[in-house]
Amino acid sequence: MAMSSFFDYPSDDDQAVGQDDLIFLPNWPESRWKKLLVYTTTIRFAPGDILIKSGDQNKSFFIITEGELEVVLPANRNQKNDRKITREAGSVIGEQAFIDGKPRSATVKASSAGSALKLSEVGFDEISAREPEIARELLMDIARLLSIKLRHANDHIYRITK
Secondary structure: OOHHHHOOOOOHHHHOOOHHHHOOOOOOOHHHHHHHHOOOEEEEEOOOOEEEOOOOOOOOEEEEEEOEEEEEEOOOOOOOOOEEEEEEOOOEEOHHHHHHOOOOOOEEEEOOOEEEEEEOHHHHHHHHHHOHHHHHHHHHHHHHHHHHHHHHHHHHHHHHHO
């Protein structure tokens, strides 16, 4: 048995959240997407457009359908610069405020042209009343994504405090 592999600990790259892990409802059939589209609004964006501003009070969330967005997390007293995380088509943004109703924790701006589906609180209430199974699937997948992000944040905290 090679002992070196026993002591090979995961690197930061191994712990990184991949874009594929963050695809929203990756196995949903087209029929479900068609039903969801009725309750969403398509938002088009150009490079530099701000879709979400830190501190805003809004419970909508967005499903990126085309392009790339940059999540800008404000620097804290231990950091020199803001942290930036890229989200691509298939990912969701704004799901934290959608769930907890608190002000937005980050600013999201477009790094390319693209589009997103916006599901507002009213839209979610309507789909919940008319298509409860779809609403349940939406919530369960948002919970899955938040769990992945929380695990990643916990790993990051562990690495910087050990």
